[in-house]
Amino acid sequence: MNLLKRVQTDKSASLYLATCSGCHGEKMNAFVDRKWKFGNSKEDLFKSIKNGHPNEGMPSFKAAFTDKEIYALADYILTGIKNVDQYTIDEKPSSSLFKTEKMSIRLDTVAKGMQIPWSIAFLPGKDMLVTDKVGKLYQITEDGSKKEITGVPEVVAEGQGGLMDVILDPSFATNKLIYLSYSKPKNSLATTAIMQAKLSGDRLTEQKDIFIAEPYSRTRHHYGSRMVFGRDGFLYFSVGERGNEKENPQEIKGNDLGKIHRIKTDGSPAPGNPFAKTPGAEASIYSYGHRNPQGLAVDPKTGVIWSNEHGPRGGDELNIIKPGQNYGWPVITYGINYDGKIMSPISAKEGMAQPQHYWIPSIATSGIAFVSGNKYPAWKDNILSGSLRFKYLNRSVMQNDKVTHEEILFKNIGRLRDVRMGPDGFIYIAVESPGTIYRLVPLPN
Numbered sequence: 001m002n003l004l005k006r007v008q009t010d011k012s013a014s015l016y017l018a019t020c021s022g023c024h025g026e027k028m029n030a031f032v033d034r035k036w037k038f039g040n041s042k043e044d045l046f047k048s049i050k051n052g053h054p055n056e057g058m059p060s061f062k063a064a065f066t067d068k069e070i071y072a073l074a075d076y077i078l079t080g081i082k083n084v085d086q087y088t089i090d091e092k093p094s095s096s097l098f099k100t101e102k103m104s105i106r107l108d109t110v111a112k113g114m115q116i117p118w119s120i121a122f123l124p125g126k127d128m129l130v131t132d133k134v135g136k137l138y139q140i141t142e143d144g145s146k147k148e149i150t151g152v153p154e155v156v157a158e159g160q161g162g163l164m165d166v167i168l169d170p171s172f173a174t175n176k177l178i179y180l181s182y183s184k185p186k187n188s189l190a191t192t193a194i195m196q197a198k199l200s201g202d203r204l205t206e207q208k209d210i211f212i213a214e215p216y217s218r219t220r221h222h223y224g225s226r227m228v229f230g231r232d233g234f235l236y237f238s239v240g241e242r243g244n245e246k247e248n249p250q251e252i253k254g255n256d257l258g259k260i261h262r263i264k265t266d267g268s269p270a271p272g273n274p275f276a277k278t279p280g281a282e283a284s285i286y287s288y289g290h291r292n293p294q295g296l297a298v299d300p301k302t303g304v305i306w307s308n309e310h311g312p313r314g315g316d317e318l319n320i321i322k323p324g325q326n327y328g329w330p331v332i333t334y335g336i337n338y339d340g341k342i343m344s345p346i347s348a349k350e351g352m353a354q355p356q357h358y359w360i361p362s363i364a365t366s367g368i369a370f371v372s373g374n375k376y377p378a379w380k381d382n383i384l385s386g387s388l389r390f391k392y393l394n395r396s397v398m399q400n401d402k403v404t405h406e407e408i409l410f411k412n413i414g415r416l417r418d419v420r421m422g423p424d425g426f427i428y429i430a431v432e433s434p435g436t437i438y439r440l441v442p443l444p445n
């Protein structure tokens with residue numbers, strides 16, 4: 001390669017790493033296996049990068065790069081995918097045994113065969129429910145066999161959407177009710193919705209949408225969709241801002257997007273919600289100014305609700321969720337925009353909550369759990385967060401609600417969608433490619 005060409009390649013490589021890798025992966029793997037949607041000629045790539053595909057979640061880089069830089073990026077990708085050995089990149093760990101800072105862990109496979117397991121809910125007894133983002137719900141038995149549960153809602157399984165979270169009613173033992181969050185279609189639009197249904201053998205009955213977030217959007221990303229029951233017995237759930245940070249997260253009137261809501265199980269707003277008396281405001285809103293929260297959990301010691309959420313490039317956040325609080329998106333953020341431009345010059349403002357912690361670079365958080373019980377004494381009260389981007393489980397050691405230490409667990413295990421404490425005291429994780437549920441079994445170090 002001549003010198004000029006090499007300089008150009010190095011430049012493209014660093015542009016790619018800084019600007020594209022957050023979504024497409026650090027190596028070219030996303031493009032190697034790609035079924036190209038918009039064509040794979042140099043000209044097609046140029047157009048994709050320059051104009052973006054806003055409805056699919058691909059930003060436009062018109063303002064950020066010159067045409068020459070964009071052509072060089074297209075070249076870089078096309079040359080890159082030819083030279084990449086598909087089977088050596090991003091290698092999965094070859095053993096199920098992991099030595100971690102505090103203990104050794106064996107990952108036992110509980111179930112496999114899903115495509116994108118999004119969420120786990122433990123049934124009384126030893127079975128569990130698992131959603132597959134493509135639009136399926138499974139009941140997994142102790143021996144790992146799975147049966148499909150029919151009667152799930154029709155979903156828009158495109159982009160980041162599909163069948164997402166599943167949780168049980170607090171009185172499931174007597175009423176058999178479950179809740180599913182999903183991407184609900186309307187013509188070419190989609191929104192986040194919550195369905196309540198009864199688990200009757202291997203099918204759902206009495207399905208009822210108890211919440212449909214308004215307005216519907218054309219985009220296919222930032223649905224939020226994590227749910228949790230608070231100690232107050234109300235259902236808390238997140239709705240992402242659907243990629244429209246200008247109109248949604250800061251607007252509490254007639255707008256459910258970029259919010260965390262609190263409702264009764266019949267779908268009506270929980271009594272005492274912070275904006276119930278604000279004229280025009282949505283009475284279900286509990287907090288606002290969110291981007292895309294995909295983790296919600298109750299601290300078992302205090303009952304406080306915590307969330308983790310996707311920031312832009314840099315600036316994923318760990319938050320304590322308080323009623324009426326504004327979490328600041330997009331007015332304040334620690335992140336920068338995907339095209340490298342400053343998102344907001346400020347990261348703090350009066351009246352807007354500061355995160356307990358933020359991740360730069362973004363790890364793309366999904367799922368959150370507090371370590372409790374007595375199986376992992378060295379991790380007690382730590383917070384676990386899934387990382388989609390770096391395909392690992394993040395362990396945060398907490399002190400006075402701040403993160404004092406972090407550890408990366410099971411690097412490259414796969415895009416990690418969910419992490420849960422099981423009723424048996426073990427931690428469970430849901431991982432993609434191939435879709436697998438693992439149990440974390442602690443071993444003497």
Ligand code: HEC
Nearest residue numbers: 019020023035036037038039045048049056057058073338
């Ligand atoms: C915010 C996440 C994000 C960032 C940042 C991003 N992309 Fe994308 N890109 C997407 C999504 C989502 C798509 C839509 C296709 C899909 O569903 O995978 C896409 C599509 C594309 C396509 C078209 C692929 C096809 O199937 O035809 C190209 C080429 C591309 N991106 C290149 C880039 C390059 C180069 C950069 C960096 C300058 C970049 N992207 C940055 C999310 C992103």
